[in-house]
Amino acid sequence: MKANVYVTLKAGVLDPQGETVKRSLHLMGNDDIEEVRIGKFIQIKMRNQGLEQARRQLEEISDQLLANPVIEDFRVELAEGE
């Protein structure tokens, strides 16, 4: 089965990488870009198991390894039926 995990900086946490990208976009003439925030998009393949069990496991590994819960939020998305 397949899952996606989205890791984003919490609101209020500065994103220097996103700021740099925004500045570059402005320099390229894209003045209408107001904010850029850069997070992670993690695609996972795992052995088939129950959806609830898989979700629990993915939330655990997101909290323990994929995200830094002090400054980041995460969202787990399970692709049903795969």
Add this chain to the structure above:
Amino acid sequence: MKANVYVTLKAGVLDPQGETVKRSLHLMGNDDIEEVRIGKFIQIKMRNQGLEQARRQLEEISDQLLANPVIEDFRVELAEGE
């Protein structure tokens, strides 16, 4: 208006960061994780404009700056009505 850009490594391109995360997950006891691929999840706020025009602009900046088209694919997702 808001947009999300997903940047992923092309199929066949090695992902050492994803491999390292997979190994760590196995060491933590998650033997059922078969593959981990790490991409970018970029959230953009921009001034309102037509959807088609916004999509064209976002695809251009993804191709020019956000992704490396040699090794990465990207997907633009526009949040309609925001």
